Structures are given as structure tokens and as C-alpha cells.
Amino acid sequence: MQIQRQDGTLIDVAPRSASGIPGGTAAKANEGIGWLFRHSSCLLKNWIKTHEEIFGAGSWTGPPASAIGLHRLGASCVIMSDTCNKARATRKLLREDIAVAVQDSHRPAQWAALDEAEQARRATSVKGHCTQYMRNIMLDAMSAAANKHLNAALVDTLQQFGLTRHHVCSPRARQCCAPESGPRRGSPALRQGVRVSPTG
DSSP states (O other), X not given: OEEEOTTSOEEEOOOOOOOOOOOSSHHHHHHHHHHHHHHHHHHHHHHHHHHHHHHOTTOOOSOOXXXXXXXXXXXXXXXXXXXXXXXXXXXXXXXXHHHHHHHHTSOHHHHHTSOHHHHHHHHOOEEEEOOHHHHHXXXXXXXXXXXXXXXXXXXXXXXXXXXXXXXXXXXXXXXXXXXXXXXOTTOHHHHTTOEEEEOO
16 A cells, blocks of 8 residues: 655555564563564565566565565654553664664665764654553542542432442442342342442
8 A cells, every 4th residue: 555645755555463572571572573573574575476476577566575664663753652661661672773774774875875964864763652541540530529529419318328228239230139138149249249238
């Protein structure tokens, strides 16, 4: 496939979903990311070979296998990660590998002919922070504020529930027994976390 930049130029793109990098250390995780790019490039190379064996030399009109690689992540590509230590360490190693891959993708004379500013522009990637955890912080604050507000607003109404017993059921435990009988031993209500307690 191709994508079009703002200036109108077309770029060949070979999209592929990839996941399942090894865990452990940041070095191992970064190793796995590099392997995925090399593996994807190898798959495309073999596909091109098969295509041309079937349809003839030069019949492949898609991108070359060299279009996939860490070197494509230079030139201000955003490398997004979580904010935990391992994720940030992995991203640091990955950005270093990207810079090396960008330089290796040029011929030595071609790279040397570039001034330092252009070399830095091509080899530099941008750090990005995933801020999904901010959502949890905001939701926790909203939940606490809602509880405080409702406890104050409904205090009179809540006192009217002091009949004989009350039930606190999880969303999945809807098979509560009547207050006067109580749940049977081994019933779904007990197994799924229903709490039955006396009231004053």
C-alpha cells in the first residue's frame, strides 16, 4: 500500500501486525522489537521472491524488503511507551538502535556528505509517553467525589433501609434470596460474593 505525505509525495508501506516480544529485561524486550522488524522484512523478501517466481522477474510492484526496518523509525517518528522504568529503558535502547540503523541504511560516503544537522534529523526519534494511567487518577478522584456527594445527599434515604437485613450483591450475583430467609449454603449468591449483614 501507499500513503501520501502533506507535500504530495507517495511512500510505499508494508503494514504488518506484530506482537509477543519476550519479557524479562529491557534489553530482551528491545531485542524482540528488533527481531520483529527483521522477521517482517524477511517475510516480505520471501513473498517478493515467490511472486516473481510465479509472475516473472520484475513483476513485483510493491515496496522492497528494505522498506521495513528500524531505520524507518528515524526522522522524528514518535516512539510511544508506558511510563514504568522498564518501558522507558526499552524505549531508550530502541531509540539508540534506530539511530544506528538509520546511519547503516546509508552508504558511508553518502552519510559523511550530510551535515551534522541533517544527520541528527534523520537519526532522531521522539519520545512519547502513554498517559492512560492519568485516566485512572481522574476516575478515582471522580468516584471519591461522587461517593462523598451521594453519602451526604442520600443520608436520610439510606437510613430507611434498616429493615431486617440488606444485601450487597456483585453485578454477577443477582440470585439473592429474600431478606427474611437468607441465602442457602452453597447457593450462587454466596459463591459469587453476596454479603448479608444485620442492620440496626
